[in-house]
Amino acid sequence: MKEQLEAIHKSALESVSETKAATDLEALRVKYLGKKGELTGLLKQMGGLSAELRPIMGQMANDVRAAVEKAIDEQSAILERRAMEQRLASETLDVTIPGKKLRMGHKHPMYSVLDEIKDIFIGMGFEILDGPEVELADYNFTKLNTPDDHPAREWSDTFYLTEDSNVLLRTQTSSMQIRAMETRSLPIRVMSPGRVYRKDEVDATHSPMFHQIEGLVVDQGITMGDLKGTLNAVIRKIYGENTVTRFRPHHFPFTEPSCEMDIQCHKCGGVGCPTCKGEGWIEVLGAGMVHPKVLRGCGIDPDVYSGFAFGMGLERLALGQYKISDMRLIFENDVRFLEQF
Numbered sequence: 001m002k003e004q005l006e007a008i009h010k011s012a013l014e015s016v017s018e019t020k021a022a023t024d025l026e027a028l029r030v031k032y033l034g035k036k037g038e039l040t041g042l043l044k045q046m047g048g049l050s051a052e053l054r055p056i057m058g059q060m061a062n063d064v065r066a067a068v069e070k071a072i073d074e075q076s077a078i079l080e081r082r083a084m085e086q087r088l089a090s091e092t093l094d095v096t097i098p099g100k101k102l103r104m105g106h107k108h109p110m111y112s113v114l115d116e117i118k119d120i121f122i123g124m125g126f127e128i129l130d131g132p133e134v135e136l137a138d139y140n141f142t143k144l145n146t147p148d149d150h151p152a153r154e155w156s157d158t159f160y161l162t163e164d165s166n167v168l169l170r171t172q173t174s175s176m177q178i179r180a181m182e183t184r185s186l187p188i189r190v191m192s193p194g195r196v197y198r199k200d201e202v203d204a205t206h207s208p209m210f211h212q213i214e215g216l217v218v219d220q221g222i223t224m225g226d227l228k229g230t231l232n233a234v235i236r237k238i239y240g241e242n243t244v245t246r247f248r249p250h251h252f253p254f255t256e257p258s259c260e261m262d263i264q265c266h267k268c269g270g271v272g273c274p275t276c277k278g279e280g281w282i283e284v285l286g287a288g289m290v291h292p293k294v295l296r297g298c299g300i301d302p303d304v305y306s307g308f309a310f311g312m313g314l315e316r317l318a319l320g321q322y323k324i325s326d327m328r329l330i331f332e333n334d335v336r337f338l339e340q341f
């Protein structure tokens with residue numbers, strides 16, 4: 001029995017010192033010290049020993065057991081320490097490694113231009129209004145003195161959302177003129193930017209969705225002089241103090257008289273160049289005195305009140321400001337393009 005105990009002692013200490021994982025160590029504990037383990041098995045045979053030998057062998061078996069237990073505990077501590085060291089090594093933080101750069105976005109160039117224009121209008125006492133892109137035909141056309149047989153109402157020009165053509169994607173922000181006149185108390189001084197939609201094919205200067213800025217002033221004694229003065233002041237703030245402007249007669253159903261405003265080409269000074277397509281002038285907006293029929297339709301007496309309205313395309317302004325040649329770049333959201341601003 002002595003030899004057996006010594007053999008167990010020896011092999012147990014050896015295999016324990018070789019273990020590399022906590023699970024292997026646990027297996028060894030079971031193998032030697034468990035209920036059906038080798039040492040336990042030997043202890044069960046003690047009964048067969050003589051009375052003198054029994055205590056000696058018992059003592060020896062206990063010593064072996066203690067030694068194996070101690071070895072297992074020590075090895076377990078070693079394995080734990082090793083695991084911790086490995087973790088520390090693999091999880092080290094090198095605080096000198098440069099951080100990952102977060103790419104910060106910035107305002108879209110068109111919205112920078114819009115913010116600039118809003119500031120100009122706010123400075124002149126205008127209120128900024130937001131309006132629905134899904135609009136009633138009444139507001140987009142009828143109340144703007146644009147009757148059923150007007151070409152702008154064609155199915156090929158407008159995105160209708162209902163069979164009866166009563167609901168559509170607004171084709172102009174002028175619908176906000178009506179909404180402002182119906183809901184505001186007089187006098188009115190509002191500007192309303194937003195998206196508008198037309199059935200246009202996409203090319204360098206067209207898109208089925210684009211942005212307009214609408215303006216409306218209604219008060220007693222408003223004249224064409226106010227229209228020209230206000231728009232000249234706005235345009236000079238946008239394009240520079242020395243900008244030369246002109247007003248040309250035009251037609252819109254909801255203004256009378258109507259006009260378009262041009263600026264003299266800043267590239268060629270009016271001689272004619274590719275930027276102004278040889279014209280010397282660049283059209284910037286449509287405007288006019290609010291038609292008496294439109295005022296009356298909104299419950300405003302045209303004999304007491306008058307007003308002017310204007311509408312300009314935001315994309316064209318942004319293209320001009322940033323010297324961008326193709327409108328598609330504004331909408332494509334290619335970061336390589338947008339990063340330049």
Ligand code: PHE
Nearest residue numbers: 172174252286287309310311
């Ligand atoms: N809504 C017109 C357009 O889209 C522009 C306009 C606005 C004209 C206000 C006159 C008054 O062309």
